[in-house]
Amino acid sequence: MxxxxxxxxxxxxxxxxxxxxxxTAVVHAAAWKRTFDDFLRRRDGDGFRPFGDADYDEYVDGRPRADGVRSFLASRGIELPEGKPDDSPDDATVHGLGNRKNDLLLELIRTDGVxxxxxxxxxxxxxxxxxxxxxxxxxxxxxxxxxxxxxxxxxxxxxxxxxxxxxxxxxxxxxxxxxxxxxxxxxxxxxxxxxxxxxxxxxxxxxxxxxxxxxxxxxxxxxxxxxxxxxxxxxxxxxxxxxxx
CATH class of the missing domain: 3.40.50.1000 (HAD superfamily/HAD-like)
Known part of the structure; x- marks a missing residue:
């Protein structure tokens, strides 16, 4: 050595x-949680199971944005249309959710800095x-x-x-x-x-x-x-x- x-x-x-x-890892985790919890709450109502730390570590952390969306949703038995890279953050597509996460990430970075x-x-x-x-x-x-x-x-x-x-x-x-x-x-x-x-x-x-x-x-x-x-x-x-x- x-x-x-x-x-x-x-x-x-x-x-x-x-x-x-x-x-910035904690900022990414916060942006992912808000993205997935909002999506799951709309989909499943008050009985939704929140996105947790273990989900972040296993399915999202370190992966490209769209891969993270696919990986986590697959763990919950959910499949969405792929959509397109320029999908609106409000679209219920893989790229839409990814863009929503990125918007939230940039908002947090602007607010809290790096x-x-x-x-x-x-x-x-x-x-x-x-x-x-x-x-x-x-x-x-x-x-x-x-x-x-x-x-x-x-x-x-x-x-x-x-x-x-x-x-x-x-x-x-x-x-x-x-x-x-x-x-x-x-x-x-x-x-x-x-x-x-x-x-x-x-x-x-x-x-x-x-x-x-x-x-x-x-x-x-x-x-x-x-x-x-x-x-x-x-x-x-x-x-x-x-x-x-």
Whole structure:
């Protein structure tokens, strides 16, 4: 292991955005809950079963927006028309619900702002100072704006986000394709890249992509689940790996 807490063969680090770089995972969870609870309440009335933390972790966290809608609704035995990417947020379609969630997310970000995990930014700076290349890999279509808002866009050599994935037709997490694309863009093999993720879907992507090291970032007390889904190591904060404090 190096002083960065990584195997010596690692040449690049691939970081998820929400929950790893920025404190936006809780905002995403709140936007999803409002979206699904409103939909389920209209559909099922007062007897509806609310969207919960376990639903977020299992079916939504880390996945592209439309995939999250499909995955959660399937868990409740609900199937909706796909619709189109520009559907109204009021439409009862996969894309309509996804757009409703995104509108709520942007509203929450505008109201509350975005914060970065300072320890993560220091760790990324340390990684770069040691000559490793860096990428941000996120299913969010708002990734570039969020990075800019916290002044972190210059810390990453490559960005593979929801916009890039759509342009390249890359399937999202738990498939490894976005991480593999980032490693390729950085000019390294997956075996020489480390993945940093807080979502179970991200752990699955790291494992199935045969990356050299998978770091699970446990912000919500799901360390055992992160390990079960493929983490080589689990930390509560990247400072634990050896970044300057």
């Amino acid at each position: 190096t002083e960065l807490g990584l195997p010596k063969e690692i040449q690049a680090c691939l970081f998820d955005l929400d929950g790893v770089i920025t404190k 914060e970065a995990y300072d320890s993560t930014l220091r760790y990324v700076e340390a990684v770069r100072a040691h000559g490793l290349r860096t990428a941000v890999v996120s299913s969010s279509a708002n990734c570039a704006d969020v990075l800019k808002s916290v002044g972190a866009e210059s810390l990453f050599d490559v960005r593979v986000d929801g916009v890039v994935a759509a342009e390249r037709q890359l399937p999202g997490k738990p498939r490894p394709d976005t991480f593999l694309a980032a490693a390729k863009d950085l000019g390294v093999d997956a075996s020489a890249a480390a993945v940093f993720e807080d979502a179970l879907a991200g752990m699955d992507a790291g494992r199935s992509g045969h990356f050299g090291y998978v770091v699970g970032v446990d912000r919500v007390g799901q360390g055992d689940a992160l390990r079960a889904h493929g983490a080589d190591v689990v930390v509560r904060d990247l400072a634990e790996l050896g970044a300057p404090r």
